Amino acid sequence: MEKVSIFGAGSWGTALGYVLAQNSQDILIWTHRPDQAEEINQHSNNKYLKNIRLPEKLVATADITKAVIHANVLVLAVPTKAIREVCASIRESLDKKVLFVHVSKGIEPDSLKRISEMIQEEIPEQWIEDIVVLSGPSHAEEVVLEQPTTVTAACQNTASAERVQDMFMNQYFRVYTNTDVIGVELGGALKNIIALAVGITTGLGYGDNAKAALMTRGLAEIARLGVKMGATPLTFSGLTGVGDLIVTCTSVHSRNWRAGNMLGKGKTIEEVLEEMGMVVEGIRTTKAAYQLAQKYNVPMPITDALYSVLFDGITTEQAVNALMARNKKNEMEDLINLL
Template sequence: MAVQVAVLGAGSWGTALANLLAENGQDVKIWEHNAERVAEINEQHTNKHYLPELKISPRLKATSELADALNGAQIVLFVVPTKAIREVAKQVEKVLRIQQARPVIVHAAKGLEQGTHLRISQILEEEIPAANRNGIVVLSGPSHAENVAQKDITALTVASHDVEQAEWVQNIFSNDYFRLYTNQDVIGVEMGAALKNVIALGVGAIHGLGYGDNTKAALMTRGLAEISRLGVAMGANPLTFIGLSGVGDLVVTCTSVNSRNWRAGNQLGQGAKLDDVLQNMGMVVEGVATAQSAHELADSMDIDMPITNAIYDVLYQGKDIKAAIAELMQRSNKPEFNFE
């Protein structure tokens, strides 16, 4: 029996996931503000701005009315930028209260809220009371929308404190090219998803500067050490960071031209100004805002994150990239692991 799903956000990732669900036989409505894009999805079965090569399933319906998208939905999938999560969640809560509905809330966003430093699931918990939701599930891992739209083999993590809900979502999304693994470590999955975008900015920057594979491998590996250090301090399971939503997501984001964060960093390394990079990207570069949140969070918790701090200094303090690299290399020597 088909499951009713409301997908909030018709960007590249939202469209790819909505189309996947529709092709899986689910009843899917995607919510989008832009009336022209709604008409294009419904009439042309395309979303050329975000996924120009994708032919969208006719089963997928688009709407600009949030109440229409949410009506009868058993799953509400948030695929909007981190900065929009709270405002959209407030709107969703009002509609769910009126409709007296309790769907499972799933999110596929990757970031930390600026100012509060909250993870996405924490924002959703604050804005959508338990009376209007049946749990929160996180969908994350190494994935580019373009590859999923092409039916490239993809493996992700679906995380929830409630194993049964994670397994239910797992079954609804899974098919012959899209495989999900369950995980109960919500903190670790969300922190890995958010922080890898910061490291991808750095890897892109060193590529733009002309550094080779040795440098990239060093930055990714030591970046992962920082991600896990902060995540574990927040209560995450360290094993999560060697899984799909840890090293897996880090690798794909740091090595692909499909990564907005890598492309932004690459342009910065080539000498472009941050404002110009963000303006020309056409889509949100989550790592820029997350760099500030991660820097502030690590500072408040007294967690050593030299790479993240260097990227923050380049983005927000105007530090020269080469100077930031030199400072990283000149830090005092230390062991790779501290087993004490």
């Protein structure tokens, strides 16, 4: 049995707590809101997982020091923009080496750091046993209904990935391992951009042809950037590549798809975020991916078009027209260059 603390009590953090509690791990979940901790201790978290009864073994606290001291495995389930702040708070209470597991999907704009790199910058090396990425096609709403779900635990140290695999795996939550941390992190982050774009085309009234085109060409540009940054090409054909892309671009549970859909129907970013009431990682990641494409000189036309909509004020219709009017290309060139 592992002693685990989850930092972040949104839908995904709570769902992972649900899994760990059912797996008989010693689990504590931290939230910065005392009222939410009290609700979880009454076995519900209705803002994020409506009408779900949480296991009695899932205990919550609003005391971050208590959460740090409790565990030898710390799971970070906060939005990307909160990673550094939460790590700084964790750092103040660390007195032993711990295994970090992060489950967020994003890239920090400007610094262009992946989440594992942010953790390494904020937590002294003496307190880090290892860092594992847990990612894949997984909606919290389906996990807590115990519907079949598969994800990947990625770490350069296979033993650490297998430890996380053993912690989480059960009859409905299957975990694979992978050593390609860069590819797994980039696949999980960049697919949110494509999901926003697919949502926009749906909001504009376009059909399955447009959706298929964006998903296919979106995967190509994700892989192009990933390989340039050191990822293994095959990772993008796995769970954290095409798998996560499919589920995020096609599901009503997807925040990024829903946000894009509202943008396609004419709402402003401010209106979308207010109505969503939750973090939409793809908006922030679009800025970071746009910067990465420039840094590595990688063509990412879908990312460029979405950036223009989100940050330059062009209309969604103009962005679609610009994508369709691009110069002619040979499709196989992209695929061959990835090998």
